[in-house]
Amino acid sequence: MTSQLVSTNRRLRINQYQRGQRVGKGKHGEVYLCHDDNIRQEVAVKVVRRSNPRDKIKLLRKSHQQQAWPPPLSSTEQSIRKEIAIMKRCRHPHHVRLLEVIDDPHQEKIYLAMEYLSGGPVQWTNKEQQPILTVFQTRRIIRDVISGLEYLHHQGIIHRDIKPANLLWTEDRSVIKIIDFGVSHLDPKLDRRKRQEKDLPEVLALFPESDLLKRTGTPSFLAPEVVWVPDYATDFTPTTSSDTLTPGALPHNVPTTDKSRIPTTRPPITPAIDLWSLGVTFYCLLFGRTPFNVPESAHDNIHHSEYMLYHQICIQDWEADETMGADKLTTGGRHPPDRNSEGYVIISLLNGLLHKDPRDRMKLAEFKCHPWTLQDIADPDKWLRNTAFEPPETQRSRWTRTVKQVFRGLIPCSK
Structure with missing residues (x-):
């Protein structure tokens, strides 16, 4: 026009x-x-x-x-x-x-x-980096994001920049909507609709596959496979100095993740990067901060700061407070001892989403069908039917398989 x-x-x-x-x-x-x-x-x-x-x-x-x-x-x-x-x-x-x-x-x-969207972006932390959302509010937000992401992935679209700032409320603050598709990628091989469009060749010319290898998005929310470095899976020795960082060294004394969870070669870039970003967003809403952070002394040099952050994302384990949400529900820390507690369930979900290897990362349908996600919905089966792009029975089977993996230790809660 x-x-x-x-x-x-x-x-x-x-x-x-x-x-x-x-x-x-x-x-x-x-x-x-x-x-x-x-x-x-x-x-x-x-x-x-x-x-x-x-x-x-x-x-x-x-x-x-x-x-x-x-x-x-x-x-x-x-x-x-x-x-x-x-x-x-x-x-x-x-x-x-x-x-x-x-x-x-x-x-x-x-x-x-x-x-x-006059409700504005999701506000999730205060000046003291404490969460301001309850666990109930967090579940509502995450559920809406899951539904929106599922639609994108069904069409072969990877968002590549899921974060709280890109989640906006409607005016009555009843619905969350995903915004900002400026770095999103369209891959016809991932399109489950299998529909041909007249302008598809011209559109696909805008999305070369090489674009997926670029470190595009918000650094703190990028997946390990996006910020891959050559010494990704080698032995890393923690350093006590926050001012220096050499290849093969962690920025500060923090535990590395289980090496069995780190791939030895760079995995392909897939829609799983959105699941990682969703996991980081989930963590932010629960704890009021991002799971990977560099010391303030490194902020003077942006390249040095990003290098430290990317190494943390690749090989460092994340920590969990003893409580979560503004209502301060007990988590049990990073390794919850009570398997029947909500803290154990949520830490298990974070483990699945923040898995270093995208091939073992939790699938979106599995997260969607998890009992914690479906909690507070009057008729979960009806909601699954109304929002599904695959039969609810298939989604249920995905969730059942995930639960079995968690309790068999294939997706460990304490490692």
């Missing part, structure tokens, strides 16, 4: 959208709260430029591209096209909905009109 930029009382109008205050800012653009005169509702409009100074520098360096026609997309515009392609496929109660794309080739900007 052609955009018509009109100045009215020092405020901007884009077609039927009357622009208001800025409500967000991302890597490629800004998000404004706008009023849609057609439907008389507030919407969020993301304004993005087709290119940035870095794109122009790259184009100048590649002189052979000056003769190409049509001219290649800038990296910024390609990212925008990818985000639009993903959002057009997302029609689910737990995804932010794309309403319209205003794209005039003669304009420098592209406008994405989306539903406005």
Whole structure:
């Protein structure tokens, strides 16, 4: 659709959208709260430029591209096209909905009109890094995210940036929706719908398989296979100095995870990276902090800080407080002794999600069908049927297999 930029009382109008205050800012653009005169509702409009100074520098360096026609997309515009392609496929109660794309080739900007989620992002910690959500509230949030992720994976889409900041509430704070598909990846081999689309070849050209090897996303939420380093599975000797880090050394005296859980070669990048990020998010909501953190003294050097963080993600075990949630339910620590306690169940779920090897990581259907996840639902079987992309019987069998693995020690709670 052609955009018509009109100045009215020092405020901007884009077609039927009357622009208001800025409500967000991302890597490629800004998000404004706008009023849609057609439907008389507030919407969020993301304004993005087709290119940035870095794109122009790259184009100048590649002189052979000056003769190409049509001219290649800038990296910024390609990212925008990818985000639009993903959002057009997302029609689910737990995804932010794309309403319209205003794209005039003669304009420098592209406008994405989306539903406005006035409930804001999930708030999960205070200044003292203590959790502010109860375990009950955490379960509600995680359940919505599971449902939204299942829909994405069913269509062959990997989100790649699941974190609390990308989970927004609706106005009545009854539903969580996943936002920000700027780094998401579409893989036709993972699409279970098996449907052919006319523009599929053009869309897939935006998603080369090599993109999955890039360390894209939020560092603290990246999976081990994404931040893989050559000495990933070698012996690591803890160091007492937080100011230095050499290859083969941990940033501080912390226990390494069971070496049997660490793959010896780099595993492939699959939708399992979203399960890791979901596990980190789950941990954040329960304990008010991320499971892997570098000392403050390392923050002066961003490259050094990331190097330390990635090593922790790859080989370090995580710790658990004696209590979880704002209601301070007992966990039993990292190794809960009472197998009948809720703390044991939750630590077991975290173990499954934060497994270093994605091939042994808990599957999304298994997490969805777990009794802890289904708790507080009046009719779990009906909910499974209404939200399933595979028969509920299959989902149930997945969960049964997972429970047997936990109690047989294949997915250990205390290792």
